[in-house]
Amino acid sequence: MAHDEVNTRARLLAAYDAQLRTDAETPGAIDVTRLGPLRLVTFPGGRGFITYRDLGEANSEAVQRLVPEALSYFQSAPRIERVEWKTRAHDHAPGLHEALVANGFIPDDPESIMIGEAVALAIDVPLPLGVTVRRVTEEPDVRAMSAMQDEVFGDPVSEDAANALLARLSLADGMELWVGEAEGQIVTAGRLEPVARSDFAGIWGGATRADWRGRGIYRAVSAARARSAIAGGKTLIHSDSTAYSRPILERSGFIAVSTTTPYHWKR
Secondary structure, eight states, X not given: OOHHHHHHHHHHHHHHHHHSSSGGGOTTOSEEEEETXXXXXXXXXXXXXXXXXXXXXXXXXXXXXXXXXXXXHHHTOXXXXXXXXXXXXXXXXXXHHHHHHHTTOEEOOOEEEEEEEHHHHOOOOOOOTTEEEEEEOSHHHHHHHHHHHHXXXXXXXOHHHHHHHHHHHHHTSSOEEEEEEETTEEEEEEEEEEOTTSSEEEEEEEEEOGGGTTSSXXXXXXXXXXXXXXXXXXXXXXXXXXXXXXXXXXXXXXXXXXXXXXXXXXX
């Protein structure tokens, strides 16, 4: 890795840790409770979320105590059906994987934390004939988008997920939903999350139907989101990227500053 890239990566990772690991991480939360260094977050739709700025100097014994205490908090709330514990590879967290697995959390695939300049993503992308990109705000469109994402991610179509998106939209807190359509069907989609009091906007929830991948449609939706972020005064874009979306962002000059692995518990 070239010296300049090392410096850029360190600068972007420092910005990520400083600007994106407090309230910025949990827009739309209906409750946030502190447990030591942890933030125990409740979202609409029966979803719990655990995150933190860092674990300080916690040793493995302290980590082994934190995990069941945090889980117990959510287990005592009947409305919580599932919990995600978000880990980052660059954190000091001795014994965390072992403690999570011992308490019933299942790790998902690691994702790359990608950061880059918004202007690098805001490019003109040729679309296949008949494909359009637009922002959606109406309930039928939001439900269709949510159902498509559930299908692509291999999950049952969830009314709760759609309801949570609609609840977020009603807050008018800056979140935007963008889709790519072909022949009246949503074939790709993603969410834009401008982060208040920061340089960042996040692009999340990117999903494209398998038979429409590789045609530039997701890139076009990402470009539309980047242009909207710039219009809102944001200069940096961040995303937790799968193996599908990471190469798209890398071609736009984005850098993987770390990885994140979500661990999931279900009641």
